[in-house]
Amino acid sequence: MKFPGKRKSKHYFPVSARDPLLRDSMLQEMQPESEGGASYIVGIDQTMVDIEARVDENFVARYGLTPGESNILNDDMSEALYQELRSHDLISHQFAGGTVGNTLHNYSVLADDRSVLLGVMCSNVKIGDYAYRYLCNTSSRVDLNYLQGVDGAIGRCFTLISDTGERTFAISPGKMNELRASSVPEEVIAGASALLLTSYLLRSKPGEPMPEATMQAIEYAKKHQVPVVLTLGTQYVIADEPQAWRDFLRDHVSILAMNEDEGFALTGLKDPLMAADKALEWVDLVLCTAGPNGLFMASYTEEEFKRTTQHPLLPGAIAEFNQYEFSRAMRRDCCQQPMKIYSHIAPYMGGPEKIMNTNGAGDGALSALLHDIAANGFHRSSVPNSSKHAREYLTYSSLAQVCKYANRVSYQVLNQHSPRLTRGLPEREDSLEESYWER
Ligand SMILES: Nc1ncnc2c1ncn2[C@@H]1O[C@H](COP(=O)(O)OP(=O)(O)OP(=O)(O)O)[C@@H](O)[C@H]1O
Numbered sequence: 525m526k527f528p529g530k531r532k533s534k535h536y537f538p539v540s541a542r543d544p545l546l547r548d549s550m551l552q553e554m555q556p557e558s559e560g561g562a563s564y565i566v567g568i569d570q571t572m573v574d575i576e577a578r579v580d581e582n583f584v585a586r587y588g589l590t591p592g593e594s595n596i597l598n599d600d601m602s603e604a605l606y607q608e609l610r611s612h613d614l615i616s617h618q619f620a621g622g623t624v625g626n627t628l629h630n631y632s633v634l635a636d637d638r639s640v641l642l643g644v645m646c647s648n649v650k651i652g653d654y655a656y657r658y659l660c661n662t663s664s665r666v667d668l669n670y671l672q673g674v675d676g677a678i679g680r681c682f683t684l685i686s687d688t689g690e691r692t693f694a695i696s697p698g699k700m701n702e703l704r705a706s707s708v709p710e711e712v713i714a715g716a717s718a719l720l721l722t723s724y725l726l727r728s729k730p731g732e733p734m735p736e737a738t739m740q741a742i743e744y745a746k747k748h749q750v751p752v753v754l755t756l757g758t759q760y761v762i763a764d765e766p767q768a769w770r771d772f773l774r775d776h777v778s779i780l781a782m783n784e785d786e787g788f789a790l791t792g793l794k795d796p797l798m799a800a801d802k803a804l805e806w807v808d809l810v811l812c813t814a815g816p817n818g819l820f821m822a823s824y825t826e827e828e829f830k831r832t833t834q835h836p837l838l839p840g841a842i843a844e845f846n847q848y849e850f851s852r853a854m855r856r857d858c859c860q861q862p863m864k865i866y867s868h869i870a871p872y873m874g875g876p877e878k879i880m881n882t883n884g885a886g887d888g889a890l891s892a893l894l895h896d897i898a899a900n901g902f903h904r905s906s907v908p909n910s911s912k913h914a915r916e917y918l919t920y921s922s923l924a925q926v927c928k929y930a931n932r933v934s935y936q937v938l939n940q941h942s943p944r945l946t947r948g949l950p951e952r953e954d955s956l957e958e959s960y961w962e963r
């Protein structure tokens with residue numbers, strides 16, 4: 525496990541008030557990493573390949589698709605759309621996709637460590653087909669041994685980019701929703717630092733087993749106290765039934781990732797800070813990305829151990845909301861006196877000079893957060909008596925540090941074409957802190 529942001533020890537949390545004796549004994553006690561992997565993330569996804577194409581404005585309307593939405597196609601429409609893209613030579617890129625698959629891949633690249641993907645895969649993979657591409661474009665650190673074989677194709681996600689840059693997904697599902705509850709291994713969920721899900725998993729045709737498999741995974745996660753992380757799909761998925769999603773969050777989820785549009789659909793609040801604050805009624809930790817406005821995080825910490833920021837205090841609908849952003853996130857139920865903490869960060873270095881593709885920038889931010897959470901689990905199991913684990917924290921770093929790291933990873937995704945990182949952060953960034961504000 526590489527530590528988040530590859531920070532030097534002086535950047536490890538807590539930065540000040542460190543006990544050098546404790547640190548030395550901690551290092552001595554640090555166990556060598558076992559191949560079983562002390563800490564990993566497990567996720568469920570609809571296995572799919574992204575097929576990206578530039579299309580004109582009326583293409584999306586002609587197929588009756590909702591712009592900006594992730595639309596589900598029937599077989600005839602999929603075939604017609606695919607043939608049109610091919611015959612006009614409109615396909616520009618093809619990558620492995622799926623919001624959870626992307627996030628696990630990026631997590632494994634960043635942490636240089638194991639994650640486990642649950643989902644389906646064609647039993648009969650042929651060289652060059654979509655299943656083959658999916659496997660070739662997934663990090664070797666993503667454990668694919670638990671995938672369930674299916675007789676048929678994985679999903680295809682036509683990623684249609686219009687002249688205005690708007691992105692519309694059109695999904696040809698294939699067998700992507702055929703994951704059965706019996707293919708969800710309890711022991712794999714039980715040993716994970718977090719279970720990653722997306723709201724897309726719960727929309728499928730009647731009779732498809734994916735929603736039941738998802739609920740089974742949630743049941744195992746609850747039984748073994750594994751935090752459930754939910755990334756919202758698109759605002760439309762949420763806007764259909766916002767109350768049902770609020771109930772779902774309250775009943776099953778501890779960490780929520782969304783963008784500001786999804787936040788608005790969920791809470792009715794346009795301000796991402798207020799949407800994140802509202803979501804704390806249902807979950808313990810929120811990541812809300814806001815495109816060119818950077819990202820917000822909100823969580824709980826123990827009142828007695830809150831830490832005051834050294835950054836300038838920020839104005840907002842909650843005055844000086846970042847005052848305690850140097851605190852580490854905790855589950856509300858683990859706090860004797862829970863207090864809310866918030867943080868915000870503007871895009872890393874103002875954003876790339878030229879954005880290659882915004883697809884997956886939010887998934888990138890979430891993979892950094894998951895890395896921090898898994899690092900906490902790794903550190904807890906390696907150095908259980910460290911003062912860092914005197915209380916049950918969710919994250920290894922403070923909210924402010926996680927924001928910084930998440931933002932840095934989003935920047936990396938914006939700077940390349942694929943939503944999946946082709947490599948980790950540059951080696952020279954062994955201190956994220958020092959390189960951060962340099963251009
Ligand atoms: N136009 C931009 N300029 C600068 N930074 C950006 C821009 N768009 C996105 N970012 C960075 O990427 C992060 C995530 O972006 P965004 O909110 O668009 O994610 P998203 O909509 O969830 O993306 P996806 O669903 O494709 O993963 C932002 O927090 C910000 O750091």
Ligand SMILES: Nc1nc2c(ncn2[C@@H]2O[C@H](CO)[C@@H](O)[C@H]2O)c(=O)[nH]1
Nearest residue numbers: 570594621622623681693724884943
């Ligand atoms: N799992 C899943 N991922 C999707 C869906 N629609 C779009 N995506 C993915 O979302 C990613 C960007 O966040 C893209 O790479 C798409 O593959 C869907 O219905 N289900």
